[in-house]
Amino acid sequence: MNQLDFQEEVTQFADVILPIPVPRLFTYRVPREFAGQIQIGARVIVQFGKTKIVTALVARVHTQPPKQYQAKYILEVLDETPLVTRWQLELFSWISEYYMCHIGEVMNVALPSGLKISSQSKVQYNPDFEHPDLLTAREKEIVEEIKAKQSLTYDELARFADVKNVYHLIKSLIGKRAIIVFEEVREKYSPKVVRKIRLTSFYADPENLKALIGQLEKSPKQLDILLEYLRYVPALRDPEKNTEGTPKSTFSRNDELSDSSLETLLKKGIFESFDVVVSRFAEDTGTIATMPTLSEPQQRAVQEVTQAFQEKDTVLLHGVTGAGKTEVYIHLIEQALESGSQVLYLLPEIALTTQIVIRLKKIFGERVGIYHSKFSDNERVEVWKGVLSGRFQFVIGVRSAIFLPFDSLGLIIVDEEHEASYKQYDPAPRYHARDSALVIARMQGAKVLLGSATPSIESFYHAQQGRYGLVQLKERFGNAALPAIELIDIRQARKNREMKGDFSGELLRQLEQNLEKKEQTILFQNRRGYSPYLTCDDCSWISKCDNCDVSLTYHQRDGELRCHYCGHKEHLPRTCPACGSTKIRTQGFGTEKLEEDLQLHFPAARIQRMDLDTTRSKTAFQQMITDFEQGETDMLVGTQMVSKGLDFDKVSLVAIFDADRMINFPDFRSTERSFQLLTQVSGRAGRRKERAGRVLIQTNNTQHPILAKIIHNDYEGFYAEEIEERQAYGYPPFTRIIRLTTRHLEQQTAQAAAQKLATLLLQKVGTDRVKGPESPLVERIRNQFLFDVLLKFERNLNLKAIKEFVKETIEEVVTTKEFKGISIVIDVDPV
Numbered sequence: 058m059n060q061l062d063f064q065e066e067v068t069q070f071a072d073v074i075l076p077i078p079v080p081r082l083f084t085y086r087v088p089r090e091f092a093g094q095i096q097i098g099a100r101v102i103v104q105f106g107k108t109k110i111v112t113a114l115v116a117r118v119h120t121q122p123p124k125q126y127q128a129k130y131i132l133e134v135l136d137e138t139p140l141v142t143r144w145q146l147e148l149f150s151w152i153s154e155y156y157m158c159h160i161g162e163v164m165n166v167a168l169p170s171g172l173k174i175s176s177q178s179k180v181q182y183n184p185d186f187e188h189p190d191l192l193t194a195r196e197k198e199i200v201e202e203i204k205a206k207q208s209l210t211y212d213e214l215a216r217f218a219d220v221k222n223v224y225h226l227i228k229s230l231i232g233k234r235a236i237i238v239f240e241e242v243r244e245k246y247s248p249k250v251v252r253k254i255r256l257t258s259f260y261a262d263p264e265n266l267k268a269l270i271g272q273l274e275k276s277p278k279q280l281d282i283l284l285e286y287l288r289y290v291p292a293l294r295d296p297e298k299n300t301e302g303t304p305k306s307t308f309s310r311n312d313e314l315s316d317s318s319l320e321t322l323l324k325k326g327i328f329e330s331f332d333v334v335v336s337r338f339a340e341d342t343g344t345i346a347t348m349p350t351l352s353e354p355q356q357r358a359v360q361e362v363t364q365a366f367q368e369k370d371t372v373l374l375h376g377v378t379g380a381g382k383t384e385v386y387i388h389l390i391e392q393a394l395e396s397g398s399q400v401l402y403l404l405p406e407i408a409l410t411t412q413i414v415i416r417l418k419k420i421f422g423e424r425v426g427i428y429h430s431k432f433s434d435n436e437r438v439e440v441w442k443g444v445l446s447g448r449f450q451f452v453i454g455v456r457s458a459i460f461l462p463f464d465s466l467g468l469i470i471v472d473e474e475h476e477a478s479y480k481q482y483d484p485a486p487r488y489h490a491r492d493s494a495l496v497i498a499r500m501q502g503a504k505v506l507l508g509s510a511t512p513s514i515e516s517f518y519h520a521q522q523g524r525y526g527l528v529q530l531k532e533r534f535g536n537a538a539l540p541a542i543e544l545i546d547i548r549q550a551r552k553n554r555e556m557k558g559d560f561s562g563e564l565l566r567q568l569e570q571n572l573e574k575k576e577q578t579i580l581f582q583n584r585r586g587y588s589p590y591l592t593c594d595d596c597s598w599i600s601k602c603d604n605c606d607v608s609l610t611y612h613q614r615d616g617e618l619r620c621h622y623c624g625h626k627e628h629l630p631r632t633c634p635a636c637g638s639t640k641i642r643t644q645g646f647g648t649e650k651l652e653e654d655l656q657l658h659f660p661a662a663r664i665q666r667m668d669l670d671t672t673r674s675k676t677a678f679q680q681m682i683t684d685f686e687q688g689e690t691d692m693l694v695g696t697q698m699v700s701k702g703l704d705f706d707k708v709s710l711v712a713i714f715d716a717d718r719m720i721n722f723p724d725f726r727s728t729e730r731s732f733q734l735l736t737q738v739s740g741r742a743g744r745r746k747e748r749a750g751r752v753l754i755q756t757n758n759t760q761h762p763i764l765a766k767i768i769h770n771d772y773e774g775f776y777a778e779e780i781e782e783r784q785a786y787g788y789p790p791f792t793r794i795i796r797l798t799t800r801h802l803e804q805q806t807a808q809a810a811a812q813k814l815a816t817l818l819l820q821k822v823g824t825d826r827v828k829g830p831e832s833p834l835v836e837r838i839r840n841q842f843l844f845d846v847l848l849k850f851e852r853n854l855n856l857k858a859i860k861e862f863v864k865e866t867i868e869e870v871v872t873t874k875e876f877k878g879i880s881i882v883i884d885v886d887p888v
């Protein structure tokens with residue numbers, strides 16, 4: 058212990074959340090210099106174990122030393138004021154309890170990585186370092202190096218010092234106050250700064266300025282610059298305008314002469330330069346739009362929602378595709394902001410880069426923060442801090458936006474609330490953003506509006522039960538009609554020899570007509586790549602992944618076979634790997650093949666494909682949307698990406714392939730999913746009154762009841778049947794499910810562990826509540842064998858004690874010797 062700060066009589070302790078999967082908070086000693094100042098919700102740097110230095114979060118401050126261990130000192134306090142609000146800490150606890158994970162895992166996902174240390178974090182020389190005598194000779198050398206280089210990352214430091222345990226070294230150096238660590242953490246967020254120039258106050262005076270112009274006659278370059286400045290900033294007419302100045306870069310032309318003339322003007326004290334911090338989100342969304350005038354049904358919806366909020370905390374807005382739900386949201390958002398509360402608008406991942414953000418930014422301007430997973434760390438940190446400081450009263454974001462430091466939310470909107478992407482699967486916490494939003498709202502006294510054209514069975518059920526308010530918009534905006542949906546019987550078409558590859562004759566005719574009318578078409582096939590597998594005609598070999606129990610998808614453009622589960626890639630084989638035959642061919646079709654075939658049928662058509670492979674960059678996606686919007690594209694082929702929230706004027710035809718696979722997928726949610734997905738894709742057609750929309754669904758099974766519901770846009774009929782099934786078979790919303798999945802390299806071990814888990818659990822919770830073990834649909838991923846054990850509980854049961862027991866049981870299985878290497882994934886409310 059060194060004699061500088063580490064005094065014996067320190068009595069304050071802080072319980073901190075560590076960013077690692079440990080089941081509890083850890084207690085650290087507060088150094089005397091921070092005593093009485095340390096805030097709940099501040100980040101601190103602490104040592105954990107022998108080697109690790111981590112960013113932790115203060116959850117509690119008290120004076121009770123821990124009983125079981127000697128508390129270590131907090132090394133650094135990073136925030137003077139809380140970075141995380143009390144509500145957030147409560148939310149972290151709730152999520153960790155409800156979703157059965159460690160609170161540190163929640164913190165890890167919640168905090169943008171720009172606010173945490175990593176091996177890229179930097180150390181810096183402490184300019185106030187006072188005790189060089191404390192350093193060892195070796196340490197002196199290292200500190201000199203840091204001083205010389207100004208800063209070093211952990212990695213660089215480890216290389217220079219030639220040590221494995223860089224943390225140890227860092228710890229000693231911070232202890233002696235020789236270095237400041239984690240400069241990157243404190244300041245990893247670097248504000249964006251613009252250098253501006255303006256006239257010094259003397260020359261801002263019109264009289265002096267006129268005189269100056271006269272004097273500069275002899276220096277034409279300088280005069281040019283001055284006159285140009287005055288064009289941007291009319292300081293002669295209005296000296297006040299000068300205060301704001303104009304960016305220096307305005308005058309930079311990569312022309313040495315004018316650059317040096319500007320420098321001269323600065324040197325002479327005619328101009329002065331200064332820096333301003335600007336927003337990374339200063340956007341050119343163009344003119345500020347006014348609030349839209351609502352149609353009568355929309356007005357009624359706003360009133361009904363407002364009224365329902367008097368009695369209920371949550372309201373479901375069920376409005377058909379194209380009803381204009383966004384406008385209803387806009388009015389409610391405005392009301393909430395007016396009353397001084399914060400607003401959070403959640404959207405599924407993909408919809409966010411699109412049109413809606415632009416629409417909202419035009420209306421709400423600077424008050425809006427946007428939180429997206431494709432954003433850089435700097436941008437995420439800027440939004441985080443903007444919410445803390447009150448700059449952003451309104452945030453539009455994806456699921457992780459629920460973790461932002463709000464403290465006075467009045468309204469949370471969950472748009473497309475049925476979307477499965479609101480549930481996070483990996484890594485833990487496996488939380489549902491919609492369900493978590495309800496909890497946040499309860500904590501802060503906010504209201505929640507869930508919106509969808511195809512509500513989840515759960516939400517509609519709650520509305521039916523009166524737990525949520527229900528408001529409906531049954532007509533599209535502006536008298537546009539819902540699209541006419543027709544089925545094409547491809548079994549029949551095959552019999553009549555009317556199939557050309559994957560296209561029926563009827564579909565081809567309609568596609569052609571639409572092209573002639575210069576109207577746009579969307580073609581939906583929920584499978585990317587060229588074909589889902591290859592097969593050999595001679596021996597029935599099928600391309601399969603070495604690491605996973607799935608087929609390898611053929612991607613033609615790259616001439617590769619790829620596993621969509623583990624990323625494994627192989628070259629396309631020339632001959633059958635099993636028998637050497639050359640008769641290998643593709644089987645089935647994905648978007649890539651659809652695009653190719655479509656181009657063969659319609660050589661003149663402008664076709665684009667929108668799927669994961671073509672939209673890896675944010676700009677690619679945006680570009681495709683813009684092209685389509687501006688009529689540069691005739692046909693858009695895509696996966697479910699084309700179904701989400703897109704609003705185009707000229708789409709009059711939507712074609713749907715392979716609906717059957719979706720409908721027949723063996724999962725209790727497949728009917729719900731199919732109804733939602735097919736209705737949403739169909740909803741892209743005919744969104745304007747002038748252009749009626751048609752939808753063609755190719756199917757082998759025209760009699761499937763779900764298709765009739767989709768055709769008649771019969772959500773309620775679909776719901777009535779589905780809810781009956783759910784009740785009969787004991788599925789959510791009548792039960793809650795916890796899915797436990799064992800993973801192991803050995804199939805037997807995975808199975809035995811799952812068996813053990815099931816046996817222990819059913820003794821305690823009852824036989825009918827435990828199902829399995831059984832193999833999931835994909836039995837092996839990344840060489841790990843998987844087995845599921847499903848726990849089903851009645852909805853009204855309090856699961857707190859049960860969850861504790863489940864955790865203990867898992868712990869018991871994981872620590873059993875014969876199951877060495879087993880991991881168990883807990884998924885509460887899996888989707």
Ligand code: ADP
Pocket residue numbers: 349350351352355376377378379380381382383384534704744
């Ligand atoms: P939804 O989200 O319900 O599918 P949108 O909110 O995208 O529907 O609205 C569908 C279309 O109708 C959009 O192009 C939108 O701009 C337009 N629209 C809806 N309400 C209004 C309104 N009150 N005034 C003008 N245009 C509107």
Ligand code: ZN
Pocket residue numbers: 593594595596597598633634635636637638
């Ligand atoms: Zn073969």
Ligand code: ZN
Pocket residue numbers: 602603604605620621622623624625839
């Ligand atoms: Zn694989």
